[in-house]
Amino acid sequence: MQTSLKLMLVAIFLPLVATTTQSMASDIDHESRDIPRLIDPTCEKLNSIYRRMKELALYRETIFELRADGTLQERMALIIHGDYVYQKRADETTWDRRSNETPYWQAFTSCTAKKAKGTAIYYATYHRGGRIAGAEVWTTKDGGSITKIVRRYPTDDHFFPFPTAVSMMDYRQKAVRIPKHYTCGGAPCRY
Numbered sequence: 001m002q003t004s005l006k007l008m009l010v011a012i013f014l015p016l017v018a019t020t021t022q023s024m025a026s027d028i029d030h031e032s033r034d035i036p037r038l039i040d041p042t043c044e045k046l047n048s049i050y051r052r053m054k055e056l057a058l059y060r061e062t063i064f065e066l067r068a069d070g071t072l073q074e075r076m077a078l079i080i081h082g083d084y085v086y087q088k089r090a091d092e093t094t095w096d097r098r099s100n101e102t103p104y105w106q107a108f109t110s111c112t113a114k115k116a117k118g119t120a121i122y123y124a125t126y127h128r129g130g131r132i133a134g135a136e137v138w139t140t141k142d143g144g145s146i147t148k149i150v151r152r153y154p155t156d157d158h159f160f161p162f163p164t165a166v167s168m169m170d171y172r173q174k175a176v177r178i179p180k181h182y183t184c185g186g187a188p189c190r191y
Contacts, residue, residue, distance in 0.1 A: 043111040046122045049139055050107050053146050053169070057082050057100060060175040066150070066164035075160070079176055086179050095182035097189065108135065119147070126151050131159050145171060 053059065060079050064072035079086040080100060088095045108124040115121075119138050126135035126149075133151040140147060149167045153159055170176075183189065 040109075040111060042113050042122070043108050043124065045143065046108045046111050046113075046124060046137060046139075047106055049143060049146055050137075052144075056171075058171070058176050060170040062168045062170070063160075064166040064168070065160070065162040066166050072166055075162075075165075079178065081176055081178055084178075086182055095179040096186060097182045097184050108137070115141075131157055133157075133159075133165075145169070 057080050060077065062074060063076040063078070065075050067073055074090040076087060076089050079095075083100050084097050085100050086095045086097050107127055108122070109127065111122055111124040113120055113122050118141050120141060120143055122135075122137040122139070124135050124137065126133045131153065133153045135152070136148075136150040137146060138148040139145060146169055148169065151165045151167070153163050153165070155163050157163075
């Protein structure tokens, strides 16, 4: 009787153990598939280039809207200069200064790269502030600098009032001069 009770308990609990083990194995497999994406050497290289650009904190970024006809319309200019960002919309003449936020280093995941004449192009998923966008990132051939980023946001995302943003980077000294006149948060600056 005791043996048949043991067999009956084994018959009841064995399928539960097998189901739990399968569930755990599938979770482990899923996690292990995701881990390489976090340490993908292509993404590591792209994020490293992006991090250098942010650490340099001395560049101009002009943001354009990519229109349906393929033309670009300038929307905003940013001058990143040390601890500050100076920005103005294309339809404004006044610059506004704000603190340069802490950069988000791991901006790109799911990266692939392709060499092109005079440049390298990365295709990746861009992450910032809980938002994602499909991205194309152009770098100099030596991979030292980012020259252009195209971000395609989902149509229901309202980060920009348009779905596709094209950012052009300029590192020339003339392009990154601090504007002579600016406000701080829209109000006169207190020095």
